[in-house]
Amino acid sequence: MKIIDLKIYPVIYIFILMFIASSIIIGAAKFTEKNVKMNEKIAIGKSVIQVLPEIYKKNMTNAEIHKVFNEKVKKANIHNTYYYFTENQSYAIPIEGKGFWAPIKGFIGIEQDKKTISGISFYEQNETPGLGAEIMKENFRRQFNGKKLSADGKINFKRKGEKLSEHDIEAITGATQTSTRLEKIINNSIKEWLKNISN
Amino acid sequence: MNGYNHKKILIDGLWTNNPIFCQVLGICSTLAVTNLVLNTLVMCAALIFTVSLSAFSVAALRHFTPKNIRMMVETLIIALYVIIIDILLKAYWPEMSQNLGPYVGLVITNCIVMGRCEACAISNSPKIALLDGFYNALGYTFILFLISSIREILGMGTFAGIPMPFFSTPYWDKWIIMVMPPGAFFVLAMIVWLMRSIQLKKIK
Numbered sequence: 146m147k148i149i150d151l152k153i154y155p156v157i158y159i160f161i162l163m164f165i166a167s168s169i170i171i172g173a174a175k176f177t178e179k180n181v182k183m184n185e186k187i188a189i190g191k192s193v194i195q196v197l198p199e200i201y202k203k204n205m206t207n208a209e210i211h212k213v214f215n216e217k218v219k220k221a222n223i224h225n226t227y228y229y230f231t232e233n234q235s236y237a238i239p240i241e242g243k244g245f246w247a248p249i250k251g252f253i254g255i256e257q258d259k260k261t262i263s264g265i266s267f268y269e270q271n272e273t274p275g276l277g278a279e280i281m282k283e284n285f286r287r288q289f290n291g292k293k294l295s296a297d298g299k300i301n302f303k304r305k306g307e308k309l310s311e312h313d314i315e316a317i318t319g320a321t322q323t324s325t326r327l328e329k330i331i332n333n334s335i336k337e338w339l340k341n342i343s344n
Numbered sequence: 345m346n347g348y349n350h351k352k353i354l355i356d357g358l359w360t361n362n363p364i365f366c367q368v369l370g371i372c373s374t375l376a377v378t379n380l381v382l383n384t385l386v387m388c389a390a391l392i393f394t395v396s397l398s399a400f401s402v403a404a405l406r407h408f409t410p411k412n413i414r415m416m417v418e419t420l421i422i423a424l425y426v427i428i429i430d431i432l433l434k435a436y437w438p439e440m441s442q443n444l445g446p447y448v449g450l451v452i453t454n455c456i457v458m459g460r461c462e463a464c465a466i467s468n469s470p471k472i473a474l475l476d477g478f479y480n481a482l483g484y485t486f487i488l489f490l491i492s493s494i495r496e497i498l499g500m501g502t503f504a505g506i507p508m509p510f511f512s513t514p515y516w517d518k519w520i521i522m523v524m525p526p527g528a529f530f531v532l533a534m535i536v537w538l539m540r541s542i543q544l545k546k547i548k
Contacts, residue, residue, distance in 0.1 A: 155410040162417060166424040173428055177435035184438040247445070271445040275379035275500060275523035278443070319520040 183207075188268040190214035193229045193237045196254030196264035200231065223341045235263055238338045242330035245322040247271035249280075249330060253289070259339075262300070265289040265331075277323030288314050298339050302328040350475065357479025363456045364487040364532075365539040370456040374488055375528040377447050381504040384492035386440050388485035390429045390448060392478060395457050398422045399465040399477030406466055418461045419452070426452045456484055487539075491531050499523035 148154060191210050194201045200217055218229050218237075229237040229252070237252045251267030265286050272278045279285055294300060295312040302316040302324050303309055316324035363369045370391075377387045401421045402409075409417050430448045433441040441448070451457065460480050465473035497503055499522030501512035510516060521527050 149408070149410075155413045158408065158410060159413055159416060159420070162420060166420055169424065170427050170431070173431050177431055180435040181438075184435070188438065269442070271442075273524075274377075274383055274443060275496075276520075319524060 187211060190218075192252050192266040192268040193218055195266040196237050196252045197229070197231050197235050198233075198254065198256060198263040228338070233257055236338070238334055240265075240330050240334040242326065242333065244270055244272050244326055244330075245277050245320075246273070249327060253331060253334065255294075255335075255338075259342075260293045262289045262292045262294070272323045273320065276317065276320040279317050279320065280323060280327060285317065294335065298335055299332050300328070300335070353472065353475045354479050357476065357481075358483040358486065360543075361480075362483040362487065362539070363459070363480050364484055365536045366543075367456075367459065368536075369459045370454045370484055371532070373447065373450065373454050374484075374491065374532060375525065376450075377444070378488055378492040378528055378531075379495050379499065379523040380443075381489070381492045381496050383440075383443050384488050385485075385504075386433075387444060387447060387451075388481070388488055390426075390433075390451055391454065391456070391484060392481040393429060394422060394425045394451055394454075395460055395477040395481040396474050397425050397477075398457055399460050399473040400470050402461045402465040403468055403470040403473035409466075414466060415458075415462075418458060418466075422457050422461070423452050456480060487535060490535060491528070494531050495522045495527055499527060 151157075187207050187210055191201075191205075191214075194210065194213055194217075197218065200213055205213070217231055219231070221228050221230060227239065234257045236255045238255060239250070240253050241248065241250045243249070248269065249267060249272070250269040251265065253265045254263035255261065256263050267281055270278065270280065272280065289300075292300060292314065293311050299312065301313050303313045305315055305318050307313075307315075309315060316328075357363075361367060364371070364374060373387065373391075378384050398418070398421045402418055405417065405421075426449065429451075430441070433444070433448060460473075460477050464476045468476070493503060497508055497511050498519045501508055501516055501518055519527070522531070
């Protein structure tokens with residue numbers, strides 16, 4: 146009787162195959178682990194320095210980002226939340242919350258006067274490509290630069306065509322969900338930050 | 345191996361038996377990832393890799409695989425290749441991995457992969473299976489490329505991120521619906537209609 150005719154053969158067969166497949170995957174994951182961790186670190190570092198005024202340049206290499214982030218940016222722990230800041234006391238405030246499909250994570254930069262926004266960036270999002278994912282695009286993010294928080298510490302999203310004041314941002318057409326959620330995420334984070342730094 | 349030759353497999357995969365407009369397989373991903381050309385191309389590259397290699401592996405193992413668990417074995421092999429792509433993208437192209445999000449993992453459930461394993465690889469030699477998988481994936485790629493070009497140009501005024509003359513100017517009112525899910529249905533239906541009409545005309 147050949148092994149292939151045994152009743153137990155399919156079980157043995159799938160077991161061996163599974164063993165080989167898992168070994169390959171575990172091997173590949175181990176092999177790239179360092180790279181993946183480094184990518185995550187760089188993504189956060191890049192996001193932070195993008196929102197702080199005047200330290201980010203276009204086309205920076207990963208090594209440069211790493212260097213600038215380590216040298217110029219300081220970390221503060223206020224009420225269990227980490228904020229990053231520079232010597233001139235501009236803050237990078239973490240923003241985090243539920244997007245349309247998955248969490249949106251990023252930073253918003255606020256200058257010394259605690260009112261003027263110096264930039265916004267995201268390092269994690271999974272919004273609809275072509276619609277919600279447009280929040281990653283320079284055109285959308287640039288709108289925030291120089292905008293001021295309103296008296297109650299807010300930034301408002303307006304529809305296309307509405308008149309924009311210095312507290313307003315034009316939302317993305319066709320991505321209503323992402324826009325409303327992002328507005329909420331930003332305003333909640335700013336509220337939290339204002340509360341934390343005032344104590 | 346009777347009746348199989350290189351040219352026939354090529355024409356079958358790309359045209360007479362195209363996975364999108366003849367077999368109508370893999371429509372889910374066709375609808376999901378075709379609103380930006382660059383994302384589409386990376387997705388297609390991942391699919392070409394997966395289909396060819398999993399068809400090859402299934403064919404190579406076909407004499408040892410018990411018939412009653414062949415589907416399980418096929419899924420396992422497909423998953424293996426997809427996870428490898430996912431890991432590689434995460435490590436070496438994190439931006440693209442971010443853009444594609446869950447879609448890479450969903451290649452596992454792409455009907456084309458399983459379809460080709462069942463229809464061809466399980467009963468043919470590894471060489472034929474590899475070619476068959478490769479050309480089928482190429483047939484899928486060329487239709488997806490067409491769809492995504494139309495959608496991105498009409499919907500966003502760009503092609504692979506590069507602004508197009510006229511379409512990116514204010515004279516062109518962007519068809520937002522093109523980048524939204526319904527746009528995919530319209531464009532896909534038009535393309536299937538067009539391709540099928542050409543095919544039927546030829547047969548007559």
